[in-house]
Amino acid sequence: LAKTTQPISMDSYEGQEVNITCSHNNIATNDYITWYQQFPSQGPRFIIQGYKTKVTNEVASLFIPADRKSSTLSLPRVSLSDTAVYYCLVVGVDTNAGKSTFGDGTTLTVKP
């Protein structure tokens, strides 16, 4: 089971780009990296998933280097409403959702 490590907290200001890095040194060949976002008093929601290189959607980008031992979630031009906890998970055939762990996540605080 690939363990992930993320910073506990980060601060940013409105309009800035925020990059949150996650380490997953023992990721398996068939594993994917998945990020969730959790607002206060709500359940987490899926943001983005990727296997290698770069994935982009309307919310964020995910950068994964060739060795796949880490990944970076990039949030462009954050606003106050992006204040949330962000979780990095490793999921896959050998690390199925039934055994994926959310960890403590990264608390992002966006200031005006």
Place this chain on the structure above:
Amino acid sequence: NAGVTQTPKFQVLKTGQSMTLQCAQDMNHNSMYWYRQDPGMGLRLIYYSASEGTTDKGEVPNGYNVSRLNKREFSLRLESAAPSQTSVYFCASSEDWDRVDQETQYFGPGTRLLVL
């Protein structure tokens, strides 16, 4: 679509009381999960059900039991509540559990439980 619904939203119990947390999903998902989240902490998996008729333990199953009543419903029971079980409980579902493209979990709004 309501997605994942949970009842009740909030509950206060006394030590030793029992209760059942209800969860239902209307997305025709095969897999369902129960998590707990203590203040300032991440989510910890209590139990999951890969498919109808099966259940399995997660990280922190002690003190809990589950029932996958049918494909839609997955309940969590506390037989004898303890103050250490004060937490927010989230139910989630996913299309499946062993295919990466079907593992995305959809969460309910949570049940806040206080055990005195």
